Amino acid sequence: MLSPIDPVDAYLGPQMAQVSPEQRALIAERWSFDASPAVQFSHWLSQLLTGELGWSHIYNQPVSEIISQRFQRSFILLGSAWLLSLLVGFALGVIAGAKEGSLLDRLISGYAYVTASTPAFWLGILAVLLFSVHLGWTPTCCAGPVGVLNQDVSTLTRLHHLALPVITLALLGIATITLHTRARMRVLMNSEIALHAFAQGASRSDIAWRHGLRHASLPALTLAFASLGELFGGSILIEQVFAYPGLGQATVEAGLRSDVPLLLGIALFTALFVSVGNLIADSLHPLIDPRMTQEQP
Amino acid sequence: MRRIFLLGLAATCIAFSSPALSKEQLILAIGGEPEQGFDPLLGWGQYGSPLFQSTLLTRGRDLTPEAGLATAWTLSADRLTWTLTLRDDARFSDGTPLTAEDVAYTFNAAKQAGGRADLSALNKANVLDNTTVELTLSVPRITFLDQLMTLGIVPNASRTHGYREGYGRQPLGSGPYRLIEWQEGEQLIVERNPYFHGPLPTFERLVFLFTTEASTLSAAHAGQLDLAAVPPALATNLPSHMKRIVMESVDNRGILFPMQPVTGELASSGAPIGNNVTADRAIRQAINLALDRSTLVNVALNGFGRPAFGPADGMPWSLDDEAFASPDSERANAILDAAGWKRRNDGLRYKNDQPARFRLTYPASDTTRQLLAQVSAEMVRPLGIEMQPTSRHWDEIQREALHQDAIVFGFGSHSPQEVYYLFHSQHAGFGFYNSGLYSNATVDSHLEAAQAASGAEDANHHWQAAQWDGNTGYGFRGDASWAWMVNLAHVYAANTCLDLGELGVAPHGHGWPITANLLEWRWTCD
Numbered sequence: 023m024l025s026p027i028d029p030v031d032a033y034l035g036p037q038m039a040q041v042s043p044e045q046r047a048l049i050a051e052r053w054s055f056d057a058s059p060a061v062q063f064s065h066w067l068s069q070l071l072t073g074e075l076g077w078s079h080i081y082n083q084p085v086s087e088i089i090s091q092r093f094q095r096s097f098i099l100l101g102s103a104w105l106l107s108l109l110v111g112f113a114l115g116v117i118a119g120a121k122e123g124s125l126l127d128r129l130i131s132g133y134a135y136v137t138a139s140t141p142a143f144w145l146g147i148l149a150v151l152l153f154s155v156h157l158g159w160t161p162t163c164c165a166g167p168v169g170v171l172n173q174d175v176s177t178l179t180r181l182h183h184l185a186l187p188v189i190t191l192a193l194l195g196i197a198t199i200t201l202h203t204r205a206r207m208r209v210l211m212n213s214e215i216a217l218h219a220f221a222q223g224a225s226r227s228d229i230a231w232r233h234g235l236r237h238a239s240l241p242a243l244t245l246a247f248a249s250l251g252e253l254f255g256g257s258i259l260i261e262q263v264f265a266y267p268g269l270g271q272a273t274v275e276a277g278l279r280s281d282v283p284l285l286l287g288i289a290l291f292t293a294l295f296v297s298v299g300n301l302i303a304d305s306l307h308p309l310i311d312p313r314m315t316q317e318q319p
Numbered sequence: 320m321r322r323i324f325l326l327g328l329a330a331t332c333i334a335f336s337s338p339a340l341s342k343e344q345l346i347l348a349i350g351g352e353p354e355q356g357f358d359p360l361l362g363w364g365q366y367g368s369p370l371f372q373s374t375l376l377t378r379g380r381d382l383t384p385e386a387g388l389a390t391a392w393t394l395s396a397d398r399l400t401w402t403l404t405l406r407d408d409a410r411f412s413d414g415t416p417l418t419a420e421d422v423a424y425t426f427n428a429a430k431q432a433g434g435r436a437d438l439s440a441l442n443k444a445n446v447l448d449n450t451t452v453e454l455t456l457s458v459p460r461i462t463f464l465d466q467l468m469t470l471g472i473v474p475n476a477s478r479t480h481g482y483r484e485g486y487g488r489q490p491l492g493s494g495p496y497r498l499i500e501w502q503e504g505e506q507l508i509v510e511r512n513p514y515f516h517g518p519l520p521t522f523e524r525l526v527f528l529f530t531t532e533a534s535t536l537s538a539a540h541a542g543q544l545d546l547a548a549v550p551p552a553l554a555t556n557l558p559s560h561m562k563r564i565v566m567e568s569v570d571n572r573g574i575l576f577p578m579q580p581v582t583g584e585l586a587s588s589g590a591p592i593g594n595n596v597t598a599d600r601a602i603r604q605a606i607n608l609a610l611d612r613s614t615l616v617n618v619a620l621n622g623f624g625r626p627a628f629g630p631a632d633g634m635p636w637s638l639d640d641e642a643f644a645s646p647d648s649e650r651a652n653a654i655l656d657a658a659g660w661k662r663r664n665d666g667l668r669y670k671n672d673q674p675a676r677f678r679l680t681y682p683a684s685d686t687t688r689q690l691l692a693q694v695s696a697e698m699v700r701p702l703g704i705e706m707q708p709t710s711r712h713w714d715e716i717q718r719e720a721l722h723q724d725a726i727v728f729g730f731g732s733h734s735p736q737e738v739y740y741l742f743h744s745q746h747a748g749f750g751f752y753n754s755g756l757y758s759n760a761t762v763d764s765h766l767e768a769a770q771a772a773s774g775a776e777d778a779n780h781h782w783q784a785a786q787w788d789g790n791t792g793y794g795f796r797g798d799a800s801w802a803w804m805v806n807l808a809h810v811y812a813a814n815t816c817l818d819l820g821e822l823g824v825a826p827h828g829h830g831w832p833i834t835a836n837l838l839e840w841r842w843t844c845d
Contacts, residue, residue, distance in 0.1 A: 043750075045433075046750075082355040155541075168528060168543055169346060171500050271504055
């Protein structure tokens with residue numbers, strides 16, 4: 023009873039006062055809300071060991087099913103936002119770092135500082151107001167158009183619906199990746215390697231292309247994979263703003279209505295998701311920088 | 320050349336046929352998505368149209384029961400057995416006939432299900448023959464009628480396409496529509512059920528959007544919606560192609576008074592019980608008399624509502640003579656004087672050194688209730704009573720305030736069962752039911768007589784007597800256990816071509832209940 027929400031009340035919603043005390047007891051019994059927290063937890067844990075994540079009482083569906091359904095939607099959103107932020111962020115960072123102090127560099131870093139300090143949901147609301155309501159370029163909600171069956175929605179329409187949330191979400195990631203890549207590029211351009219190359223007559227862009235890319239990709243990749251958790255958090259807000267029915271929306275519902283199995287399931291899943299991301303980043307490092315495979319003396 | 324001409328012709332046809340399509344398909348954004356799916360056993364269809372299923376009886380506009388799947392129904396003399404005769408032409412949307420087996424299965428399974436559908440009064444449902452069902456109750460309870468009017472019939476589990484786990488996501492019923500696709504969290508697409516036994520629904524296809532308030536409004540302004548639920552604050556600024564529809568409701572707000580004096584007792588939840596000021600009937604009656612309800616409607620509801628004088632204004636089980644046109648502070652002052660509440664120099668009244676001061680608690684998240692609390696506190700101040708508007712979280716209300724503070728609550732239902740929960744002493748101190756611990760043996764006996772009545776009509780007399788029987792009652796002339804303030808009106812924006820027929824009175828909850836008369840909706844343009 024640590025949660026301020028009574029799960030039976032949360033389940034009943036507006037019907038809270040129209041159900042008899044006997045029925046309330048039956049509901050509590052059905053979902054085992056009446057058992058002590060220790061019993062509930064050990065039951066959940068033993069189920070988990072057999073691979074069973076439990077049953078969500080607000081969706082009346084197995085938790086694993088909800089997560090897989092919702093994640094498919096979120097995956098497209100997260101995946102494209104992630105890829106976009108990695109590619110654009112890296113490119114901007116390399117350009118800015120290669121020509122430190124130039125007008126372009128100042129423009130890019132200025133932009134990165136501004137977006138890095140902007141909250142995602144606020145940016146999302148502004149984007150909806152401008153592009154969806156005022157200009158009417160993008161749809162105001164949802165993953166597909168109104169009144170059209172899923173099978174009849176074309177890929178182009180899907181992309182149209184994805185565009186605004188993806189761009190808003192990507193803007194977040196771009197800034198940090200740009201700033202880190204730029205810093206690494208700047209160090210390289212001032213290093214002895216670069217000096218040597220200059221002496222041999224290489225141009226600035228030559229050095230950036232031949233030496234810089236590999237150097238700068240290391241922090242970019244590490245950061246990109248490490249920021250998966252951050253990206254996931256951002257998607258919770260973005261999905262609320264754009265009414266996009268992904269895992270983020272389910273997380274909010276589960277929290278507000280005290281659906282503990284679903285909330286735990288999503289927490290576990292997110293932890294797994296972020297760990298796998300970091301694992302991938304770690305195993306990519308030796309491929310990019312062979313020095314890392316050498317045994318430390 | 321000819322080919323171009325044909326193409327042009329085809330294009331013209333398409334261009335001309337698309338306006339006709341808009342009549343066939345209605346797009347609605349009225350909320351009400353059931354996350355659990357469309358499973359009546361878990362409570363789908365308690366309000367508004369169950370859409371996919373049909374019910375044994377239906378609620379007429381005056382809320383009396385009318386024939387649905389059942390053509391005849393009787394209640395036995397001991398009030399424990401309902402016998403219902405079913406129509407023989409009802410079919411599920413897969414074309415198979417609906418029989419007494421399905422009805423009995425639905426009721427027995429819903430009793431076990433532990434969802435929102437409350438069948439705790441049911442003992443057992445039996446099949447007598449193919450078209451006759453018998454429902455036995457464990458106690459006389461006339462409000463069981465509500466279950467006959469709201470519980471949608473599902474196919475029994477032993478047949479093909481029968482009820483099984485996951486039914487809520489692939490519902491099969493005998494209602495006017497069948498589910499085509501449900502994109503969870505986004506929209507629901509339904510089409511006419513070709514086997515529906517009732518009149519042919521006007522619209523071939525309905526699309527329900529489950530968007531947030533903000534996206535609903537932007538979609539309405541973009542001209543994408545035929546019907547949308549609108550918050551009252553924004554009801555004055557509708558797009559030009561839409562008209563405003565105001566639906567009256569019993570979705571009410573009022574002040575609940577703790578009825579017991581402080582004795583140091585605690586409720587089972589640990590919350591302290593009692594309040595020495597509100598335990599005095601004079602205080603409660605004076606507040607009732609002093610509230611200017613029309614002003615409350617204008618200030619707190621933007622004018623979208625009507626004054627409230629009882630828990631179910633306008634319902635057949637509520638008295639309509641409790642209302643009064645304007646506040647009467649003279650009488651309120653006289654009542655307080657007679658009860659021994661004397662005014663002192665600070666403007667407040669005192670009785671045996673007890674100041675007429677108490678907290679008026681409202682849930683912190685609800686701005687309407689905050690306004691109601693603050694404005695009503697100002698209205699009773701001239702009487703010498705100080706209500707202190709206090710904002711608390713729901714959790715804190717339950718732990719601390721529920722039985723010792725006056726609280727701004729909201730109720731309102733299509734069933735008199737709620738009156739029973741609010742005022743019967745049996746439910747005193749149990750959660751949000753009679754949380755003021757109101758207890759009056761005469762009222763209890765009226766409420767019990769209502770439950771044991773032979774029919775809805777008969778029961779209504781007893782429900783009304785509980786409010787005021789000439790001597791006592793829960794209403795303002797009797798114990799004045801509440802000071803009801805306002806009934807909300809639910810505002811919708813509808814396409815100017817959409818005729819919603821005559822709307823009934825909505826219960827607590829803005830949105831889905833408007834679909835109650837879905838089959839009467841018409842399109843008036845062509």
